[in-house]
Amino acid sequence: LILKTIQETGKKLSEIDQIQTKIQNELFVSDNDGDDDDDDNDSWQSTINKRLKLKTKYKIKNQSKKQILFKENYFGNIVGHFFYPLISFIDTTTPHLSLVNNDNDHLLLCELLACLGRLCIHAQNTLPLNNMIKQFLQVLKLLQQHEDAGVRHAVIYAYACCLVSIGNTCHDEDLQGNFIELKQ
Secondary structure: OHHHHHHHHHHHHOOOOEEOOHHHHHHHHHHHOOOOOOOOOOHHHHHHHHHHHHHOOOOOOOHHHOOOEEOOOHHHHOHHHHHHHHHHOOOOEOOOOEOOOOOOOOHHHHHHHHHHHHHHHHOOOOOOHHHHHHHHHHHHHHHOOOOOHHHHHHHHHHHHHHHHHHOOOOOOHHHHHHHHHHHO
């Protein structure tokens, strides 16, 4: 329950909403103008014009002028407060809990790996992402040969989340080296 709450909070905070541009605002304003000119005699014409405006699709001829502006990813400021404490308890053994060397069900370890992977995805385009992924890849490398198939499946999912969070371009040579080792 706590892991799902952290994931949902990260998802809400990391949503990058598109800001409406001037062109979009002008289109919506021009749709609403001109409705006040109609008289009672031309009510049937005004009804037809309203229906046409509702069904008419406007296309912008020059797409290059339209600029897409994005808001800041607010989850980047607090992601370290969630990620690092969660990842530090994976390989530590306490008297009450042992995630890696436990003989029982490994469901909690699988959920924790999936949660950490999703936190990496929600932390896209933030400064601490590269350090998070480096530390996460070290943990995943240790768990890659785990005896439980569910844990190995969660490790593969976590690797996929790391790749998705980095995106197409990776400028960090250490991360590139880690993924090249993984490929081999």
